Amino acid sequence: MLEAKVASFLNHHSFEIKNKKMVVGVSGGPDSMALLHYLGGQKEKNKLSIVVAHVDHMFRGQESFEDAMFVKNYCEQKDIPFEMARINVPEIIEQTKKNSQVASRQARYGFFEEIMDKYGYNYLALGHHGDDQVETILMRMTRGSSGAARAGIPFLRPFGNGFIFRPFLSLTKEELADYCQKQSLIPRIDPSNKKNIYSRNRFRKEVLPFLKAENQHVHEHFQRFSEDIQNDEILLQELTVQRMNKVMKMSEDNKVTIDIIPFLEVPIPLQRRGIQLILNYLYKVIPVSLSALHIDHVLSLIRHHHPSGTLDLPNGLKVIRSYSLLSFQFEVIEAFPYSFKLSGPGMIELPSGSRIRLDVIDDIENFDIDGDYALFPTDRVKLPIEIRSRKTGDRIKPKGMSGTKKLKDIFIDSKVPIQDRNTWPVITDKNGSILWLPGIKKSIFEGFNHSTSQYILLTYYK
Structure with missing residues (x-):
């Protein structure tokens, strides 16, 4: 039954799994174990190449490590290559103050991309199912998402140098649990999935049962809604780009100006998407607090009879109207x-309030660090150390890379806000060689060297 439904779903999307090389993200839970078992059963018939990737986020100590060993043992029994990483996500959260689910997802997907690159595989298979789709769409609509975000989880999307695909979106969680039971799989259960502190779990436990009681095929209708939205958005986005190119007056790294008069001639659905395009371009990483309500405010400013006005959007973005x-x-x-x-x-x-401390140490085995640090052998660095703001043309020789790289490109790659770049500390030695961009990038001069016993320790307190 499951095999037939998945085959029909893949056929609906004109997706052929034959001869595919794929990484399979497996947590050890019912959904991912069902996916692994299903794909493993297709290996010979469809000449699939599979490698399993597992991430221990280290939230649950020995218990989560046992999840990893469970997946590893299964792969060994089935002769499937297995790759894992133990990533201290609690420590990342402590350092970055990120939401736990965001930090976990970034760590997990980063590792998946590494494994895809390592094996040269261009597909990542994930076990998201129809219930996940319903929850995601409801959560995003409740949060005020607009445009393509309302479509929820796509079946296929670009990722790294390849694609993510999700073959189980036509199935329910109950169907996957039933499949696990019939195949004698005993998956691991993460207790955090039952906690009501996560909004997804509240939708799962309180909203989804109500919808299923009204219609047991509700997940199929949500999937159809998702696909309709995605197809509509492709066309609307193309039309939006065409029309916005005619109303743009100026576009820079941190500024976009449009002409209001021709903008008002654009159909309203394309106006909203045009504003969203501008925000996507300027923000690089969209703030969580940004919602459809902000786009409504921008449109109100455009349509207002007053010739001038300003709006403050999240993260210091200003919208300024001056006549047209x-x-x-x-x-x-x-x-x-x-x-x-x-x-x-x-x-x-x-000037920003951050501090840089310099220490000279002889015993590298027993020094204490309470901040972001960099360590330099004294025979590779010429004093005095200079801490300065960036200059035009600054380049660094990054650790682990050959050649040099512009600081401007590093700031962009690291998603440093534009307003922070001119105040970010750049540390050089007497010769002007850039040693370190605190919190971002270390140079080739940093690290242990057996030819010396004395080191310069630089510590950054943000």
Whole structure:
């Protein structure tokens, strides 16, 4: 039954699994174990190449490690290559203050991409199912998402150098649990899935049962809704780009200006998507607090009879109307260049309020660190150390890479907000060689060296 439904779903999407090379993300739970078992059963028939990737997020100590060993043992029995990573997500959360689910997802997907690159495989198979789809769509609509975000989980989407695909979106969680039982699979159960502190779990336990009581095939209708939204969005996005190209007056890294008069001639559905395109371009990473309500406010500013006005959007983005022009730009905070020098042990406080400390140490085995640090052999660094703001043309020789890289590109890759780049500390030695971008990138000069016993320790307190 499951095999037939999956085959029909894949056929509906014109997706052929034959001869595919894929990484399978497996947690050890019912959904991913059902997926692994299903794909494993297709290996010979469809000449699949499979490698399993598992991430221990280290939230549950020995219990989560046992999940990893469970998946590993299954793979050994089935002669399937197995890769795992233990990533200390609680520590990442402590350092970055990220939401636990966001931090976990980023760690997990980062590892999946590494394994895809390692094996040269261009597909990642994940076990999301129809119930997940219903929950996701409801959560996003409740949160105020707009456009393609309302479509929930796509069957196929670009990822890294390949694609993610989800063959189980036509199935329910109950069907997967039944499949596990019939195949004598005894998956691991993560107790956090039952906690009501997560909004998804509340939708799962309180909303989904009501919908299923009304219609046991509700997941099929939500999947159809998802696909309709995605198809509509592809066309609408193409039309939006065409029309917005005619109303754009100016576009820079941190500023976009449009002409209001031709913008008002654009159909309203494309107006909303045009504003969203601008926000996607400027933010790089969309703030969680940004919602459809903000787009409504921008449209109100455009349609208002008053010739001028401003809006404050999340993360310092300003929308400014001046007669027939509307500008989106990050709030400009004047940043003055600075430069401080340290010829020996000491501490410097920077204009941003962060601090840099220099220590000279002889015993690298027993030094204590209470901040972000970099360690340099004294024979590779010429004092004094200079802590300064960035300069045009600055380049660093990144650790683990050959050649140099522009600081501008590193800031972009690291998603450092535009307004922070001119105040970010750049640390150089007497020769002007960039040693370290605290919190972002270390140079080739950093690290242990057996030819010396004395080191310069730089610590960054943000």
